[in-house]
Amino acid sequence: MQGKKPTLLKGTRDFAAPQVFRRNYIFDTIRHIYQKYGFLPLETPVLEHLTTLTGKYGEEGDQLLFKILNSGDFLEGVDSHTKDYKTLLPQIAAKGLRYDLTVPLMRYVAMNKDKLIFPFRRYQIQPVWRADRPQKGRYREFYQCDIDMVGASSLLCEAEILVMIHEVLLQLGIKDFTIHMNHRDVLKSLATLGGATNQEGALCVTLDKLDKVGKDKVLEELKGKGFSPAALERLLFIFDLPATQVDRWPILTKQLGLTQKGMQDMQKILDYVHALGLEEPSITLDPTLARGLSYYTGTIFEVKMKHTNWGSLGGGGRYDGLTDIFGLTGVSGVGFSFGLDRLYSVLEALDLFPSSMGSTTQVLLANLDPASEKWTLKALTTLRTNDIRAEIYPAVVKLKKQLQYAHKRQIPFVAIIGEEEHAAGVITLKDMRTRTQQQYSLEQMLQELS
RNA sequence: GUGAUUGUAGCUCAGUUGGUUAGAGCGCUGGUUUGUGGUACCAGAGGUCGCGGGUUCGAGUCCCGUCUAUCACCCCA
Numbered sequence: 107m108q109g110k111k112p113t114l115l116k117g118t119r120d121f122a123a124p125q126v127f128r129r130n131y132i133f134d135t136i137r138h139i140y141q142k143y144g145f146l147p148l149e150t151p152v153l154e155h156l157t158t159l160t161g162k163y164g165e166e167g168d169q170l171l172f173k174i175l176n177s178g179d180f181l182e183g184v185d186s187h188t189k190d191y192k193t194l195l196p197q198i199a200a201k202g203l204r205y206d207l208t209v210p211l212m213r214y215v216a217m218n219k220d221k222l223i224f225p226f227r228r229y230q231i232q233p234v235w236r237a238d239r240p241q242k243g244r245y246r247e248f249y250q251c252d253i254d255m256v257g258a259s260s261l262l263c264e265a266e267i268l269v270m271i272h273e274v275l276l277q278l279g280i281k282d283f284t285i286h287m288n289h290r291d292v293l294k295s296l297a298t299l300g301g302a303t304n305q306e307g308a309l310c311v312t313l314d315k316l317d318k319v320g321k322d323k324v325l326e327e328l329k330g331k332g333f334s335p336a337a338l339e340r341l342l343f344i345f346d347l348p349a350t351q352v353d354r355w356p357i358l359t360k361q362l363g364l365t366q367k368g369m370q371d372m373q374k375i376l377d378y379v380h381a382l383g384l385e386e387p388s389i390t391l392d393p394t395l396a397r398g399l400s401y402y403t404g405t406i407f408e409v410k411m412k413h414t415n416w417g418s419l420g421g422g423g424r425y426d427g428l429t430d431i432f433g434l435t436g437v438s439g440v441g442f443s444f445g446l447d448r449l450y451s452v453l454e455a456l457d458l459f460p461s462s463m464g465s466t467t468q469v470l471l472a473n474l475d476p477a478s479e480k481w482t483l484k485a486l487t488t489l490r491t492n493d494i495r496a497e498i499y500p501a502v503v504k505l506k507k508q509l510q511y512a513h514k515r516q517i518p519f520v521a522i523i524g525e526e527e528h529a530a531g532v533i534t535l536k537d538m539r540t541r542t543q544q545q546y547s548l549e550q551m552l553q554e555l556s
Numbered sequence: 557g558u559g560a561u562u563g564u565a566g567c568u569c570a571g572u573u574g575g576u577u578a579g580a581g582c583g584c585u586g587g588u589u590u591g592u593g594g595u596a597c598c599a600g601a602g603g604u605c606g607c608g609g610g611u612u613c614g615a616g617u618c619c620c621g622u623c624u625a626u627c628a629c630c631c632c633a
Contacts, residue, residue, distance in 0.1 A: 111606095116625090163631095164631090166630075236631095236632080238632075240625085240626085241626085242627070242628095244632075250633060251633095311630095311631090397632080417632080420633065421633070443633065444633075445632095447633070474591065475591095504591085504592095505592050506592065508593090513593045513594070520593085522591075524591065525591095526591085536592075
């Protein structure tokens with residue numbers, strides 16, 4: 107035994123069969139519903155030009171990008187006196203792993219604007235990578251299930267996505283969720299109220315922690331950031347909003363003004379949601395929600411489980427001008443993304459996975475001796491031709507071992523075709539669960555197994 | 557990137573105030589004679605005590621560093 111023990115790269119995981127089956131169950135559910143809403147799949151490369159990726163996620167996002175070292179002698183032509191990594195980086199790395207699926211989509215849309223049919227509806231289920239420090243429910247490699255409508259500014263897009271989120275979650279058996287909704291305009295108004303028009307980011311990031319750290323800490327933090335007592339006074343109403351969105355509405359419209367664009371937009375969206383047949387949507391207006399500030403320009407939403415501190419199940423919003431940087435202007439879009447791993451955790455914690463999942467072998471053919479192997483192989487082929495999942499034990503070992511193997515693999519049937527059986531023209535079929543066995547003809551066995 | 561905790565057989569862990577050949581349970585392999593699995597019994601394999609330094613006559617046990625995992629912050633799915 108030589109060599110070091112292999113380990114997994116930080117933040118990555120292997121998925122064994124049971125997990126793969128469960129993950130596929132989620133993928134299939136989402137894919138089916140996405141398609142039902144008229145969205146078509148898109149897949150893009152894992153690697154993109156670093157220039158495509160950088161600058162889209164803010165300073166922090168750039169740091170979380172995995173960069174790929176240039177091939178060959180990557181030091182060739184590099185100024186050896188360069189010590190600043192920001193100037194060195196582009197010289198030694200020109201490629202990177204995608205950080206999300208939205209930016210690759212924008213790149214794709216800009217590149218194919220003449221071929222695409224707008225409004226462009228696409229979904230994309232692929233892994234993304236972030237050099238984040240792993241934590242509970244956070245990995246460096248994880249799957250996003252994106253859905254986007256590009257080239258349509260109607261608020262109907264938002265509404266459709268919200269309804270679809272409901273359908274996916276309910277289909278998976280998740281009931282106790284809330285979609286938090288906010289609007290970039292509301293955040294702006296709050297910043298103005300707080301006398302921090304040019305400090306919107308700082309205000310939002312702090313407000314967003316409300317449900318996590320509580321009112322007092324948020325106020326304290328805002329004080330620390332230089333917000334005046336008078337300004338904070340004007341923002342106090344946010345902290346004592348009623349729980350239901352119906353009750354929140356009048357308070358928010360009063361404080362922010364009826365003509366506030368964000369409020370009007372959200373009202374329209376909710377009207378559409380009702381028109382789409384969702385009587386009691388699990389949607390809450392949450393003026394403290396602040397996500398994706400680096401590119402969302404309109405609505406913002408996020409799905410969370412009620413009464414838990416689990417991370418969000420997904421998030422999205424409207425973005426204007428994301429394609430600008432790729433040379434395509436005036437395009438608005440709305441997108442949303444489910445985090446596969448988050449959904450997985452919830453389904454697991456709530457025991458919502460269907461009990462029977464995956465497919466194990468139905469019948470194991472025992473391998474008794476070289477002579478019997480021949481006719482056993484014949485039976486094996488017949489079984490497979492009849493679409494029965496079958497395998498032969500690939501070595502002549504004691505029957506006891508073969509039965510143990512079947513037991514461990516949870517294979518329900520073991521077929522034994524030894525000399526006795528061959529001479530009598532039968533097959534002994536053992537039912538591992540009842541521990542009984544019976545002799546059948548090949549035909550009868552096929553019936554028994556199908 | 558910041559802070560905290562952690563690391564002993566495949567897994568879950570013991571391991572006394574630093575002292576001889578590091579243990580248990582589960583699992584694993586083989587056996588309890590001929591073609592029969594969940595139990596029982598018997599036997600066996602498997603550890604450079606994360607890695608690297610240091611203190612000491614002597615370190616799994618103390619100190620420093622490093623890596624890993626976990627948790628929180630930042631940010632986010």
